[in-house]
Amino acid sequence: MARTIRIQSEPFDTAVETAILTEGRADIGAVVAFTGLCRDEGGRLAALELEHYPGMAEAEIDRIAGQAESRWPLLGLTVIHRFGRISPGEEIVLVLAASAHRQAAFEAASFLMDYLKTQAPFWKREHLKDGTTGAWVEAKEADDRAMERWA
Amino acid sequence: MARTIRIQSEPFDTAVETAILTEGRADIGAVVAFTGLCRDEGGRLAALELEHYPGMAEAEIDRIAGQAESRWPLLGLTVIHRFGRISPGEEIVLVLAASAHRQAAFEAASFLMDYLKTQAPFWKREHLKDGTTGAWVEAKEADDRAMERWA
Amino acid sequence: MKLVYFAWVRERVGKTDEDVELPEGIGTVADLVRWLKGRGEEYSYAFENEGVVRAAVDHVHVKPEASIAGAREIAFFPPMTGG
Amino acid sequence: MKLVYFAWVRERVGKTDEDVELPEGIGTVADLVRWLKGRGEEYSYAFENEGVVRAAVDHVHVKPEASIAGAREIAFFPPMTGG
Numbered sequence: 260m261a262r263t264i265r266i267q268s269e270p271f272d273t274a275v276e277t278a279i280l281t282e283g284r285a286d287i288g289a290v291v292a293f294t295g296l297c298r299d300e301g302g303r304l305a306a307l308e309l310e311h312y313p314g315m316a317e318a319e320i321d322r323i324a325g326q327a328e329s330r331w332p333l334l335g336l337t338v339i340h341r342f343g344r345i346s347p348g349e350e351i352v353l354v355l356a357a358s359a360h361r362q363a364a365f366e367a368a369s370f371l372m373d374y375l376k377t378q379a380p381f382w383k384r385e386h387l388k389d390g391t392t393g394a395w396v397e398a399k400e401a402d403d404r405a406m407e408r409w410a
Numbered sequence: 411m412a413r414t415i416r417i418q419s420e421p422f423d424t425a426v427e428t429a430i431l432t433e434g435r436a437d438i439g440a441v442v443a444f445t446g447l448c449r450d451e452g453g454r455l456a457a458l459e460l461e462h463y464p465g466m467a468e469a470e471i472d473r474i475a476g477q478a479e480s481r482w483p484l485l486g487l488t489v490i491h492r493f494g495r496i497s498p499g500e501e502i503v504l505v506l507a508a509s510a511h512r513q514a515a516f517e518a519a520s521f522l523m524d525y526l527k528t529q530a531p532f533w534k535r536e537h538l539k540d541g542t543t544g545a546w547v548e549a550k551e552a553d554d555r556a557m558e559r560w561a
Numbered sequence: 562m563k564l565v566y567f568a569w570v571r572e573r574v575g576k577t578d579e580d581v582e583l584p585e586g587i588g589t590v591a592d593l594v595r596w597l598k599g600r601g602e603e604y605s606y607a608f609e610n611e612g613v614v615r616a617a618v619d620h621v622h623v624k625p626e627a628s629i630a631g632a633r634e635i636a637f638f639p640p641m642t643g644g
Numbered sequence: 645m646k647l648v649y650f651a652w653v654r655e656r657v658g659k660t661d662e663d664v665e666l667p668e669g670i671g672t673v674a675d676l677v678r679w680l681k682g683r684g685e686e687y688s689y690a691f692e693n694e695g696v697v698r699a700a701v702d703h704v705h706v707k708p709e710a711s712i713a714g715a716r717e718i719a720f721f722p723p724m725t726g727g
Contacts, residue, residue, distance in 0.1 A: 294428075
């Protein structure tokens with residue numbers, strides 16, 4: 260199965276990544292693309308800064324991707340997670356899941372996002388519009404609960 | 411809320427549709443894009459032909475979109491459904507759901523697909539590789555059950 | 562009143578649409594189907610299993626017991642297979 | 645043994661990483677945290693709420709009771725907020 264995992268500071272191109280996953284194939288019936296974007300939190304934020312643990316981030320996402328592949332009949336999986344300074348409106352994360360049928364693609368993409376939120380070694384901190392450095396974003400209990408759905 | 415609904419024979423460009431939905435905004439944190447593609451069913455199919463009920467197709471999808479907007483806090487919704495002859499590997503349907511958070515975007519896109527499958531007036535027939543016209547695709551009980559999840 | 566047909570219902574009836582003058586006493590979709598089935602083999606074939614064919618009155622899905630009073634366009638079609 | 649720190653754990657400790665020589669008897673992640681807290685205020689501040697700080701041994705998430713025998717790199721960080 261085509262599995263692509265990348266951690267990068269540069270933006271990604273969802274159309275290119277989707278084409279790589281589907282080109283020349285006629286067995287894929289469903290592709291779910293999840294894109295996570297940086298919000299400005301009502302005008303409060305100038306940027307989010309994403310710190311990550313190089314090496315472990317790739318290993319952990321690879322492990323989560325392997326779990327998704329063993330749970331659903333996937334035909335392709337792409338996870339790209341950015342790090343560094345990201346402005347409101349910019350993309351942070353992309354998950355692509357391809358399958359013959361929609362249910363597997365939807366569930367795998369949702370599962371991957373819940374795990375990325377709570378298990379992948381990334382940390383966000385806020386940079387405020389007034390030029391100051393804001394707080395580290397706190398982990399949300401709702402994200403832990405979302406992950407527990409899959410246990 | 412930005413709501414786009416189109417029934418067309420031409421292909422669509424997911425990147426363009428996504429840009430229209432998100433451009434210049436900083437309140438969207440999650441975009442889920444579902445793409446449904448024509449499969450060749452193990453090499454058996456030359457094409458799918460999609461017949462639709464003009465007028466009702468738009469009205470019904472608009473009604474379903476309205477339901478999705480009242481159930482989830484969406485910031486944008488796009489549904490494009492093609493008709494006519496579609497070859498394996500080509501796109502049939504696109505659903506884009508944008509929201510501040512991922513759960514609403516995932517659920518709304520999944521809901522819309524379940525409803526499109528069972529409630530939107532489209533009918534698929536197979537064209538076989540041997541040049542003959544195959545059968546009309548039969549509705550699946552699994553799709554009805556998937557829709558009942560949302561009742 | 563305009564009747565429209567789709568997919569294999571259209572193929573069995575042998576036309577995409579038609580205008581009909583209904584006799585007195587046809588009040589519901591079920592009444593209309595019963596009347597159509599008396600018009601010829603192509604109709605009795607199309608509606609041979611009444612539980613399968615779906616109907617819409619003026620672009621809205623309806624049940625067999627729905628009234629057709631005042632309807633402009635009534636459509637008959639198989640279960641949908643879009644998406 | 646290499647220790648690495650991320651996010652506010654890194655800021656509180658005041659360094660991104662360091663190499664340490666552990667004394668005898670440090671067998672688990674919890675032992676290591678206890679030993680670090682004795683090394684200075686910056687460590688006791690970083691680990692003031694031990695239930696919050698997460699650990700990974702050689703890139704794998706572990707619990708406090710996990711063994712650190714043979715580990716090359718041990719990381720400490722706050723709960724993850726990726727995605």
